[in-house]
Amino acid sequence: MKRMEPGLLFRNLLMEIIIYSILIFAYYLLVLRWLDDWLMMMFNTNLVYYAFIGLGLIFIQAVLLDFVTSYLMKIIKTDQFGIKRILDVFSDR
């Protein structure tokens, strides 16, 4: 496999992280910032519900983010955010 320059590889990784960051920022504006009142109300009224719903939200978000990152990986077709090409430079395999 032809190896790329480390500088170019890091630039690609940076660009791909920026794309992800933009998506996350949109997610933050559209979803996360609207949750605070609802979570605060639950925190003040019933901590058991708060605990289990909170854990549910963590699981749901983890799975959704996993899908987003996997989907991005397929679209850009550079394996995991360019990390494969970067690691090929240093890999011992």
Add this chain to the structure above:
Amino acid sequence: MYFPIADVTVNPILLMSVGFLVGILGGFFGVGGGFLAGPMMFWTGVPMNFVVGTDLAHMTGKSLVAARRHRALGHVDLKLGLNMVLGTIVGVELGARIVEALQETGTIELTVGITYIVILLIISGFTAWESIRAIQMVRTDQMDVDKAVGFQGLAKKIQAVNIPPMVSFPVSGIESISLWMVLGVGFFTGLLAGSLGVGGGFIRMPMLVYVLGIPTHVAVGTDLFEIVFSSAFGTITHAIKGNVDILMALVMQTGAAIGAQIGATATRFFAGPKIRLAFSVLPLLGAIMVIIRLLGGAMGH
């Protein structure tokens, strides 16, 4: 951004960055990363009672992402993980009771701190010594890099113990081992984790490799699978006590998700001994953090 539950204003980008950094470490080494995330969160201004619980909550999501990625790579032994969870839960509970007993004597901070430092230094020193030896074995004996382990004696003895029921773990390449040994490792790591107040990832990962003889990549993935359960349990416990800011954990997790995937994918490009050699630095960092905390406490008095 204002987080009303923790009653603190923290820059969300800073929290995402902490999640990202700890996510890379978690995905690559199979650790929760609480020993690094905790001080970083405290440094950003999060109240101490929310640091531990919120860190556990974000760790749950991050470990789930990393464990899913490792599973896709064939690095998670579900059967081993589920068997170990039983021993871990009992160990964590007993460890928590030991802490309660120590609290009554009033020496908990010093006792736990010194025990923690000693254990971390032993793990760090031993892992570094073993992995360097394994790398030398690969060079001198032309050994397959994935099979090179500089210390195999204990794992072979453990696998030779014949106390029924005997179980097999095909994913880990173990044909037969006593279930009691697996439960015992889970119990011991749970006991240390429960009494030291940590997730236990950097105790469990080397124990899986050196005591049970699990290949490094599978040990990392299976450890993350266990962390999902242990940190979820911890999240519920702390949240019921009002020590978790879920919104903050969700923000941290957005950064951790990508970090964990990068870390997990990165393990494909490094052989076991090199992963273990890099891993040996983590317990050392953890020990330094505890020493600083103990010295800070002593000076505070």
